[in-house]
Amino acid sequence: MAIHIDERAGLFHLQGKDVSYVMQVVDGYPVHLYWGKKLRADGNLQDMPGLPKHRNLDQMPQEYPQYGSGDFRSPAYQVQLEDGSRITELVYQGYRIIPGKPRLEGLPATYAEADDEAETLEITLADAYSGLRVTLLYTVFKDSNAIARSARLINSGSGQLKLLRALSMSVDMDIPDYEAVYLAGAWGREAHLQRRPIGPGGTRIESRRGMSGHQLNPFLALAEPGADEDRGEVYGFSFVYSGNFLAQAEVDSMRKVRVQVGINPFDFCWLLMPGESFQTPETVMVYSDNGLGGMSRTYHKLYRTRLCRGVYRDQVRPILVNNWEATYFQFTAGKLVSIAKAGAELGIELFVLDDGWFGKRNDDTTSLGDWVVNRDKLPDGLEGLAERINRLGLKFGIWVEPEMVSPDSDLYRAHPDWCLHVEGRRRTLARTQLVLDMSRPDVREHIYGMLSAIFRSVPVAYVKWDMNRSLTEIGSAAAPPERQGEIAHRHMLGVYELMERLTGEFPHILFESCSSGGGRFDPGMLYYMPQTWTSDNTDAVERLKIQYGTSLVYPASAIGAHVSAVPNHQVGRVTPLKMRGDVAMSGNFGYELDLTKFTDEEKEEVKRQVALYKSIRPIVQQGELYRLLSPFEGNETAWMFVTEDRSEALLFYFKVLAEPHMPKKRLRLKGLDPQRDYAVEGFGTFGGDRLMHAGLAFQVPPGDHFSLVVRLRDAAGGKG
Numbered sequence: 001m002a003i004h005i006d007e008r009a010g011l012f013h014l015q016g017k018d019v020s021y022v023m024q025v026v027d028g029y030p031v032h033l034y035w036g037k038k039l040r041a042d043g044n045l046q047d048m049p050g051l052p053k054h055r056n057l058d059q060m061p062q063e064y065p066q067y068g069s070g071d072f073r074s075p076a077y078q079v080q081l082e083d084g085s086r087i088t089e090l091v092y093q094g095y096r097i098i099p100g101k102p103r104l105e106g107l108p109a110t111y112a113e114a115d116d117e118a119e120t121l122e123i124t125l126a127d128a129y130s131g132l133r134v135t136l137l138y139t140v141f142k143d144s145n146a147i148a149r150s151a152r153l154i155n156s157g158s159g160q161l162k163l164l165r166a167l168s169m170s171v172d173m174d175i176p177d178y179e180a181v182y183l184a185g186a187w188g189r190e191a192h193l194q195r196r197p198i199g200p201g202g203t204r205i206e207s208r209r210g211m212s213g214h215q216l217n218p219f220l221a222l223a224e225p226g227a228d229e230d231r232g233e234v235y236g237f238s239f240v241y242s243g244n245f246l247a248q249a250e251v252d253s254m255r256k257v258r259v260q261v262g263i264n265p266f267d268f269c270w271l272l273m274p275g276e277s278f279q280t281p282e283t284v285m286v287y288s289d290n291g292l293g294g295m296s297r298t299y300h301k302l303y304r305t306r307l308c309r310g311v312y313r314d315q316v317r318p319i320l321v322n323n324w325e326a327t328y329f330q331f332t333a334g335k336l337v338s339i340a341k342a343g344a345e346l347g348i349e350l351f352v353l354d355d356g357w358f359g360k361r362n363d364d365t366t367s368l369g370d371w372v373v374n375r376d377k378l379p380d381g382l383e384g385l386a387e388r389i390n391r392l393g394l395k396f397g398i399w400v401e402p403e404m405v406s407p408d409s410d411l412y413r414a415h416p417d418w419c420l421h422v423e424g425r426r427r428t429l430a431r432t433q434l435v436l437d438m439s440r441p442d443v444r445e446h447i448y449g450m451l452s453a454i455f456r457s458v459p460v461a462y463v464k465w466d467m468n469r470s471l472t473e474i475g476s477a478a479a480p481p482e483r484q485g486e487i488a489h490r491h492m493l494g495v496y497e498l499m500e501r502l503t504g505e506f507p508h509i510l511f512e513s514c515s516s517g518g519g520r521f522d523p524g525m526l527y528y529m530p531q532t533w534t535s536d537n538t539d540a541v542e543r544l545k546i547q548y549g550t551s552l553v554y555p556a557s558a559i560g561a562h563v564s565a566v567p568n569h570q571v572g573r574v575t576p577l578k579m580r581g582d583v584a585m586s587g588n589f590g591y592e593l594d595l596t597k598f599t600d601e602e603k604e605e606v607k608r609q610v611a612l613y614k615s616i617r618p619i620v621q622q623g624e625l626y627r628l629l630s631p632f633e634g635n636e637t638a639w640m641f642v643t644e645d646r647s648e649a650l651l652f653y654f655k656v657l658a659e660p661h662m663p664k665k666r667l668r669l670k671g672l673d674p675q676r677d678y679a680v681e682g683f684g685t686f687g688g689d690r691l692m693h694a695g696l697a698f699q700v701p702p703g704d705h706f707s708l709v710v711r712l713r714d715a716a717g718g719k720g
């Protein structure tokens with residue numbers, strides 16, 4: 001890793017593990033020259049092909065383009081001056097190199113633990129007329145092919161500036177034929193993989209929901225035509241933010257592609273007073289020349305080790321049982337304890353009490369905000385219940401939805417102006433609830449007080465932090481009219497501040513974020529909470545797609561995956577317990593059903609699953625993922641997890657529907673060491689080369705919903 005600078009030529013060359021990123025100051029503008037496979041540092045960067053023939057702005061490949069002086073593509077930023085004009089011109093001022101990676105105040109971001117892990121380049125630009133200064137931040141990581149980019153906009157003038165658009169990054173590249181790859185979906189069908197030409201008019205994905213959302217993940221990749229899991233160039237853009245976002249790729253008339261990611265400018269307006277600055281969230285940009293698989297592994301490692309934080313970052317996660325699908329709102333302490341007791345007998349480690357334990361919450365119409373235990377349901381309080389659970393040998397976890405308030409709650413009756421709303425307008429309900437105005441310090445303080453009191457008095461080992469609706473009527477009673485356009489982002493910053501405070505103060509608690517399943521499965525959340533409930537859809541067949549798609553960016557340690565009852569509550573499908581277990585064991589494993597209802601035979605199967613997962617979870621949660629067969633392309637799915645030293649691996653294979661008269665299935669494995677021999681459980685001992693090139697063959701028996709988990713170990717017992 002290094003940042004090489006040729007001051008005379010105005011050249012900046014950022015080198016990561018196998019990646020180079022090159023810029024040059026041309027006519028005062030930071031121009032993009034190259035991003036791809038690593039280049040030598042010793043000065044072969046003159047006359048790079050990226051430089052345009054004509055130096056007009058509309059053809060210049062730029063790093064942070066402006067609006068209004070001849071570049072007709074999308075600008076990276078736009079600022080309104082007091083005189084009403086919206087045209088600025090940023091000119092290069094200088095640069096600075098910082099060892100390591102500075103924090104982005106108040107925002108989630110990747111980090112370096114030591115100064116020699118990363119290096120950060122700051123490039124400063126200024127518009128003399130308005131006093132606007134912009135600092136572009138670029139961090140390269142020594143052991144990664146990721147580059148983190150963000151921008152800081154500073155008002156160093158004497159007049160007010162209004163930020164109308166302040167994206168995190170912009171880059172212009174010569175890849176017009178590349179295809180856009182992204183994740184789209186809905187509640188219960190999150191992260192479905194999409195791939196299509198960028199096309200004339202471009203590809204644009206976004207959220208205007210005040211949250212990242214089920215519909216589109218804040219992630220976009222551009223893949224070379226024909227690039228697959230293992231081969232081909234891929235450029236990934238992942239936005240470390242949980243609110244409104246925009247990610248777009250635009251092809252211009254000179255066949256350049258402009259990619260931009262940032263806070264969605266839609267309904268965004270930020271007043272920047274003299275002396276103030278605005279830091280954008282960051283975009284993590286990954287280059288891979290070994291396909292989508294290579295890109296995913298880069299994201300997984302960086303996000304698992306340098307985005308997630310806390311004591312659980314490097315620890316294997318407990319196997320949990322959650323009572324939601326077992327009881328929904330209707331439970332007694334006795335019922336909960338009976339589920340936990342059954343769990344203890346099966347080897348489960350953590351019991352999670354989901355929604356319905358507080359206020360008068362017997363359905364979803366009431367009590368959010370009243371974080372006081374319901375003594376009708378739990379006469380001995382949370383303390384009493386937790387003690388009984390702990391006595392069974394299980395840890396105790398609890399569900400909360402801190403960002404919300406029910407109109408039918410003591411909190412709302414006392415503070416009707418504490419929710420997001422616009423005076424004189426309807427307050428739109430969703431799931432019979434409103435969103436608390438987290439831009440307000442008094443609201444955050446109140447919620448902090450209630451939750452921290454619980455975390456202090458009850459032995460809580462785990463918290464499921466839910467968030468079950470999008471934002472509407474985004475306005476704050478505490479902000480003046482000219483600042484209402486800031487509320488969506490200020491709300492998000494407030495949510496982050498509350499999460500920072502609570503996760504910081506209670507580091508022993510394992511936090512899992514959730515938003516009606518995967519409605520906020522984004523890197524912003526992972527900074528505070530190292531795992532996310534991936535989807536409310538727990539059907540094993542549906543989960544193949546959801547987990548496959550989610551794995552494009554996010555590591556298995558983050559992907560909450562539970563075995564639930566059949567017929568499945570979301571789709572009514574009946575799948576075997578074995579397949580449900582094998583799918584869930586491909587992520588962060590647990591159960592979400594009434595364990596007391598299992599037959600003895602089923603209990604034996606669950607015991608086997610729990611024991612198996614305990615022995616394989618370090619490989620799943622900390623290993624490297626190789627995707628073999630995609631559920632989006634057919635009836636079969638397969639993936640592997642391989643330890644970093646390649647001494648152990650796991651193969652997962654799934655076939656949804658049986659087919660008649662099939663030959664043996666041959667699967668070519670990936671990620672193994674060709675020089676080593678592997679003991680393949682149930683098959684024999686084979687060379688890594690043979691397993692990867694010739695493959696492993698097995699007969700799929702008749703019957704739908706077949707699944708297989710095979711463990712591979714270095715036959716010599718070697719560890720690398």
Ligand code: DGJ
Nearest residue numbers: 324354355515516517536
């Ligand atoms: C939505 C979550 O995704 C579910 O798992 C469950 O916690 C419910 N909320 C509870 O209301």
